Amino acid sequence: MKKAQKGATQGSSQRTPMTRKENEINKFFNKPSPTQATDSDSNMADDDQEGVYSSRPQPPSSPTVLAPLAPDLSALIAALPQKADLTRLLDDIKEAQKRETAEIKRELAAMTTRIDGLEEMQDAENRSRGNNVRIRGIPEEIPQADLKPTLMALFNNLLEQDQDTAITIERLHRVAGNRTGRVRDVLCCLHNFTMKEQILRREAKIVQLKGDTIEIYQDLAHSPVYQRCLLREVTSLLKASNINYKWGFPFALLATQNGKTYSLKDPTDAPLFFNNLGLPCVDLQEWGRFVYTEDNATMGRPKAPDT
Template identity: 25%
Template sequence: MEGEKQKRGKNKTGLRREKGEIIEDIDRGEEGREKDCEQGKASGEVANSDIRAFRDEIRAFRADFKNDMDEFRLALQEEMQKELNEFREEINQKFKDLSNDLQATTVRVTEVEQRAADIEEWNGAASDALLDILEKQREMQEKLTDLESRSRRNNLRIYGITEGSEGSNLQEFVTNLIKSELGLPLSDTGLGIQRCHRALAPKPPRDAPPRSLVLCFLEHRTKEQVLHTAWRKKEVRLEGKRIYFDHDYPSEILMRRKIYAGILKELKTKCIRFQTPHPAKLKVFFENGTKIYESAADAAKDLKKRGFSVENVKDLDSTYWKQQNTASWKRASAD
C-alpha cells in the first residue's frame, strides 16, 4: 500500500513537472514565434529589397538593351542605305554604259543597213548587167554555132573505119569506098572531094573506137547525094564491120543530139519512125500524126505522157535562162 502511495506520489510529481515543462515550453514557443516573426519580417524585408534590386537591374538591362538595339538599328540602316546608294550608283553607271553601247551599236547597225542597201542596189544593177551580157553571149554563141554549121555544110563524116585501114592515100581510099559500097556512078572529079582526114584528136588505143573520117566536098549537092544514098542503103559494111555516114556537126550540136540517145532507142524498140532534123530536133511519125520536138526535154515529157518508158532529161541550155525573172536580185523589205 505504501508502495502504491509512493508510486502515485511520484506520478503526481512527475505530472506536475511535465505540466510545468509544457507550460514553460509554451511560453518559450510564443517567445520563439515572436522572434521568428521578427526574423521573418527581417528576412522578407531583405528579400523585397533583393527583388527590388533585381527588378531595377532588369529595368536597367532592358533600357541598355533597347539603347543598344536602337544604335544597332540605326547603324544597320545607315549601312544598308550606304550600300543601297552604292548599288544604285553602280546600276546607274552600268545603265549609262549600256546606253552608250546601245547608241554605238545603233550607229553601226545604221551604217550596216546603209551599206547593205548600197550593196543591194549595186547587186541589182550588176545582176541586170550580167543577165544582159549572158543573153548577148548566148545569142553570139548561137550565131557562132550557126556560122560553124554553115562552114561545115559540105563536110561529111564516116564513123567506124578501123585506124590504119585507109593506107597512105586517104582520099583514094574514100573515093573507092563510096564507089564500091554506095554504087555511085561518079568519077574522082565528079565526087569533088577537096580534102579528107581523120578527126583532129589523139590517136586512140587499139581497143578504143576509131576516129571518124572527115570529108570536105566541093559541092553541097554531091555531099547530100552521097549521104542520102548511104542512109537509103541503111547498112554499109567494110571488112565485115558496119560503118555510118552523117553530117559534120559542131561539137555543141553533137552534144545536143546525144541527149536524144535514150529516146531514139525507145522509139526503135517500138518500131516508130523518126527523123532528127538540123540542128537538134526530133520528128516522130505517130499513127495519129507527126510531132516535132524542139528539145530532148520536151520530147521526153510528151513521150512519157504517151506511155513510153523514157527517163527525164535536161537540155544543155541552163535553166538559168528560164528563171531570169525569178533569179534577179530583189531588194529586201524594211520590215
C-alpha cells in the same frame, strides 16, 4: 528604453525602400496608366518594324540598291546606238547590197554575151557544114586518089541512079587522128544541097560496099555529135518501140507517134518527152552534165565515145 527602440523599429520599417525582388514582382500586379501603355506599345511597334525592315532585303528599285549601279547604267545607256548610228548602218547595208547587185548584173551580162557568142559560133560552124556528109567505114586501103570515084558510086547506088551519073563533089578528105582498130571517117562536101538532103533521107543509110559496112551521117560540129552519142540509149529505146525519129537542127531529137511529133532539145524536156511517148524515163545525167558544165560552155571537147 524599450519604447524608444520599438518606435525606432516602426519608423525604420516605414522608411525602408522595397527590395529589387519586390519591385520586379510588383510590375505584374501594378496596372500601368493608359499613357504609359500607349507609349510602350508604340515603342515596341517601332522596334518591331525596325527589326523587320532591317532583316528584309531591299527591293532592286530602292535608292540604296540603285545608287551604286547608277554610273554603270549611265555608261551602258550611253553606249547604246543612237538613231543616227542606226541610220548610217542601214545606209551602209543598202550601199553594200547595191554594189553586190551591180556586180552580179555585170557578171550575168558578161556570161550572156559569152554564151550568145558561143552559140553564134556553133551555129556558124554547123551552117558551114551544111553540104557536108560524113562517111564511116571506107577502108584505109583505098588511096586518096580513089576516094572520089568510090563515093560517087556509093551515092548513085543510094539514089538508085546510073553509075555514070555525075555528082559534083567539091572536096573530100579523111579526118585527122586514128582510133585504135577503126578506120578514119571521110568528110565530103557536095556542091548540091538538095542532093545531100536526098542522100541523108534515104532509109538505107547503112550499105555494103565490097563487103564493107558503110554508114553515112550529116557532118556537124563536135557538140551535137557528142550529144547524139550520149542519147544513144534513147534512140535504141525508140527503135525497140517502133517509134520513128530524126535529128533536128542545130540539135534536137524529134520522135513521131500517132501523127504527133515530140522534141527533146534539153535535159529538162525529158520527163514530158517520155511521158508523151509512153516510155520509161532514161537516165540522162551525163547529157545534163555535158550541156550545163563549164567545159562545154568554153568549147571544151571531151573524148566522144565510140559509135
